[in-house]
Amino acid sequence: xxxxxxxxxxxxxxxxxxxxxxxxxxxxxxxxxxxxxxxxxxxxxxxxxxxxxxxxxxxxxxxxxxxxxxxxxxxxxxxxxxxxxxxxxxxxxxxxxxxxxxxxxxxxxxxxxxxxxxxxxxxxxxxxxxxxxxxxxxxxxxxxxxxxxxxxxxxxxxxxxxxxxxxxxxxxxxxxxxxxxxxxxxxxxxxxxxxxxxxxxxxxxxxxxxxxxxxxxxxxxxxxxxxxxxxxxxxxxxxxxxxxxxxxxxxxxxxxxxxxxxxxxxxxxxxxxxxxxxxxxxxxxxxxxxxxxxxxxxxxxxxxxxxxxxxxxxxxxxxxxxxxxxxxxxxxxxxxxxxxxxxxxxxxxxxxxxxxxxxxxxxxxxxxxxxxxxxxxxxxxxxxxxxxxxxxxxxxxxxxxxxxxxxxxxxxxxxxxxxxxxxxxxxxxxxxxx
Amino acid sequence: xxxxxxxxxxxxxxxxxxxxxxxxxxxxxxxxxxxxxxxxxxxxxxxxxxxxxxxxxxxxxxxxxxxxxxxxxxxxxxxxxxxxxxxxxxxxxxxxxxxxxxxxxxxxxxxxxxxxxxxxxxxxxxxxxxxxxxxxxxxxxxxxxxxxxxxxxxxxxxxxxxxxxxxxxxxxxxxxxxxxxxxxxxxxxxxxxxxxxxxxxxxxxxxxxxxxxxxxxxxxxxxxxxxxxxxxxxxxxxxxxxxxxxxxxxxxxxxxxxxxxxxxxxxxxxxxxxxxxxxxxxxxxxxxxxxxxxxxxxxxxxxxxxxxxxx
Numbered sequence: 001x002x003x004x005x006x007x008x009x010x011x012x013x014x015x016x017x018x019x020x021x022x023x024x025x026x027x028x029x030x031x032x033x034x035x036x037x038x039x040x041x042x043x044x045x046x047x048x049x050x051x052x053x054x055x056x057x058x059x060x061x062x063x064x065x066x067x068x069x070x071x072x073x074x075x076x077x078x079x080x081x082x083x084x085x086x087x088x089x090x091x092x093x094x095x096x097x098x099x100x101x102x103x104x105x106x107x108x109x110x111x112x113x114x115x116x117x118x119x120x121x122x123x124x125x126x127x128x129x130x131x132x133x134x135x136x137x138x139x140x141x142x143x144x145x146x147x148x149x150x151x152x153x154x155x156x157x158x159x160x161x162x163x164x165x166x167x168x169x170x171x172x173x174x175x176x177x178x179x180x181x182x183x184x185x186x187x188x189x190x191x192x193x194x195x196x197x198x199x200x201x202x203x204x205x206x207x208x209x210x211x212x213x214x215x216x217x218x219x220x221x222x223x224x225x226x227x228x229x230x231x232x233x234x235x236x237x238x239x240x241x242x243x244x245x246x247x248x249x250x251x252x253x254x255x256x257x258x259x260x261x262x263x264x265x266x267x268x269x270x271x272x273x274x275x276x277x278x279x280x281x282x283x284x285x286x287x288x289x290x291x292x293x294x295x296x297x298x299x300x301x302x303x304x305x306x307x308x309x310x311x312x313x314x315x316x317x318x319x320x321x322x323x324x325x326x327x328x329x330x331x332x333x334x335x336x337x338x339x340x341x342x343x344x345x346x347x348x349x350x351x352x353x354x355x356x357x358x359x360x361x362x363x364x365x366x367x368x369x370x371x372x373x374x375x376x377x378x379x380x381x382x383x384x385x386x387x388x389x390x391x392x393x394x395x396x397x398x399x400x401x402x403x404x405x406x407x408x409x410x411x412x413x414x415x416x417x418x419x420x421x422x423x424x425x426x427x428x429x430x431x432x433x434x
Numbered sequence: 435x436x437x438x439x440x441x442x443x444x445x446x447x448x449x450x451x452x453x454x455x456x457x458x459x460x461x462x463x464x465x466x467x468x469x470x471x472x473x474x475x476x477x478x479x480x481x482x483x484x485x486x487x488x489x490x491x492x493x494x495x496x497x498x499x500x501x502x503x504x505x506x507x508x509x510x511x512x513x514x515x516x517x518x519x520x521x522x523x524x525x526x527x528x529x530x531x532x533x534x535x536x537x538x539x540x541x542x543x544x545x546x547x548x549x550x551x552x553x554x555x556x557x558x559x560x561x562x563x564x565x566x567x568x569x570x571x572x573x574x575x576x577x578x579x580x581x582x583x584x585x586x587x588x589x590x591x592x593x594x595x596x597x598x599x600x601x602x603x604x605x606x607x608x609x610x611x612x613x614x615x616x617x618x619x620x621x622x623x624x625x626x627x628x629x630x631x632x633x634x635x636x637x638x639x640x641x642x643x644x645x646x647x648x649x650x651x652x653x654x655x656x657x658x659x660x661x662x663x664x665x666x667x668x669x670x671x672x673x674x675x676x677x678x679x680x681x682x683x684x685x686x687x688x689x690x691x692x693x694x695x696x697x698x699x700x701x702x703x704x705x706x707x708x709x710x711x712x713x714x715x716x717x718x719x720x721x722x723x724x725x726x727x728x729x730x731x732x733x734x735x736x737x738x739x740x741x742x743x744x745x
Contacts, residue, residue: 087734154713189543192627193627193628193632194628196626197626197627197628197629197631197632198603199544199565200543200563200564200565200566200600200603201543201545201563201564201565202564203626203627205627209580240463272545273547273548273550273551274547275543275544275547275548276543276548316520319520319522320520320521320522320548321540321542321544321545321548322523322543322544322548323542323543323544323563324542326701
């Protein structure tokens with residue numbers, strides 16, 4: 001080990017604590033202390049050191065929609081956002097429902113090298129919700145899939161959901177459910193409420209999410225399985241998950257950055273005009289009361305983690321009438337800043353709380369070894385250096401993502417990712433890709 | 435006035451009264467042998483219709499032509515739109531042709547808002563999805579005012595499929611701006627979930643509302659709605675919410691019956707009610723041209739109207 005070159009990250013405030021030096025050798029944190037020296041030095045004075053962020057919910061779009069994103073561009077965006085690992089969702093074309101496709105995505109991630117890519121496997125063949133995909137083959141593949149999801153679609157059939165929950169127990173998998181009762185959301189365009197009524201857009205009622213979450217919590221309890229709830233968006237969902245956890249059931253949940261900050265009234269009134277599909281997303285933006293409940297739930301641990309649901313779409317799929325537009329927002333490059341504004345500046349989370357919600361918890365849920373470890377001696381050197389004092393307008397033209405569908409354009413957000421280290425190797429330095 | 439007319443909420447009380455007063459003036463020339471004014475000579479009005487609506491298109495076309503505008507009718511069928519051209523590209527084409535006003539009818543709620551972001555001319559919403567139809571509300575208000583005088587304190591009951599009705603949304607907004615008291619009557623399935631936040635009252639009981647109403651406006655109800663369980667059968671809908679002769683008998687003598695058309699005779703309105711002296715349905719059509727003239731005139735910056743009419 002000692003003949004390998006070493007790097008010292010100088011003066012970083014680990015989780016916002018007192019400045020310390022981090023000595024890295026062979027991809028591992030060798031020592032944390034004062035006055036350490038190495039072959040190379042990264043000046044991190046004034047910066048906060050966080051464990052490399054882990055995203056449980058990323059759409060990399062490859063294979064199939066390389067016009068929107070590729071593994072290469074999506075993982076560049078991830079690195080710039082401070083991520084060292086992302087879970088690539090299965091709704092590609094072809095769908096990631098076989099060992100072959102998940103291994104392809106995994107290999108593309110290895111080749112890109114900007115962050116680790118852990119593919120998510122589809123629960124059902126072609127996301128059709130009719131028969132189980134070969135979950136075991138995906139789990140045993142080189143990609144070692146542990147998270148399975150039909151995200152974009154709900155596994156709405158109760159029997160199929162039960163079987164999926166049971167089946168993945170054999171390899172410690174988890175079903176990540178996109179909770180959306182399909183009949184209650186036929187043609188749904190935005191949150192059903194006062195705004196949808198005024199705008200004449202078909203509503204996506206909160207109950208369509210909550211009913212599925214309640215059913216799935218009961219199913220998971222009945223068969224003794226692990227359930228993960230994707231992109232929780234309503235106050236009612238929070239109550240149900242809180243209740244399920246109080247029973248001791250193995251239920252985890254994620255919330256997106258946009259659901260922590262944005263509300264459905266932006267569809268009616270925003271600087272970019274009414275009915276601008278930049279705010280069209282699934283599940284939809286909800287009300288201020290929902291945002292408040294989600295923030296509190298993330299603070300108290302009812303919601304375990306933040307996941308971006310980074311969903312790139314080309315310009316032509318957003319520059320349309322509202323009802324014709326694609327659903328989704330990109331989020332990898334703004335996630336940490338949004339959480340900073342919504343959770344840290346409001347006093348709801350400190351930086352160790354951010355580390356738990358954006359690194360430790362998602363790595364735990366995804367059974368992702370080598371990520372989500374504290375910045376301490378012996379841990380893999382996956383580290384994000386963050387300048388919490390920065391403040392800048394969001395400029396989509398500077399994004400590494402191939403798509404530009406961010407809802408934050410023109411908005412000023414706090415903080416800036418200065419550097420990202422993947423097993424000791426900088427993928428981002430001075431805010432730029434290495 | 436704002437540059438566009440997309441929602442009835444775009445109109446202040448003064449704006450709305452100015453349009454209605456202007457329409458009153460313009461109505462005078464409809465009685466003349468030569469019905470044309472030179473006001474918009476050299477200006478181009480595009481009728482951009484993505485949804486079939488011959489009635490509304492003809493109404494706007496007549497309005498623009500009576501003001502001497504050049505009118506281009508662009509219907510989505512058989513055009514580049516049916517070959518997959520986007521709304522934005524269509525908008526840029528119209529922009530390149532120098533449209534001063536674009537009258538848009540579209541099946542997607544909010545399409546006029548999007549269009550307004552891509553063209554420099556004025557955008558007039560001629561009906562967007564289940565959102566709004568502001569010129570329909572203006573012609574309805576114009577019709578009511580002609581029959582009943584000023585609308586302050588007048589009681590207007592709007593009956594039917596409010597959930598899917600752009601006419602209802604625009605009427606609620608405009609009539610409340612003009613000081614009328616609006617009550618919506620519908621089965622609960624055909625009301626938006628948060629209708630309580632609208633500037634109007636809500637009732638499920640048509641019979642209770644009839645004696646108090648100065649205006650009863652019936653909305654078209656699509657028969658297909660019963661397939662999505664909004665109501666059980668046509669017959670039950672008609673029994674509970676249809677306006678028949680017996681119900682009309684409970685209205686006071688001066689009260690009027692309105693319908694934006696097209697009607698389902700025998701469903702939401704009985705044929706004899708539609709054809710009765712209380713009914714303003716034919717007047718509404720005639721008033722549509724006059725009101726739309728007023729809108730185009732004011733949006734495109736017409737000068738002193740009195741002078742032009744006297745010429």
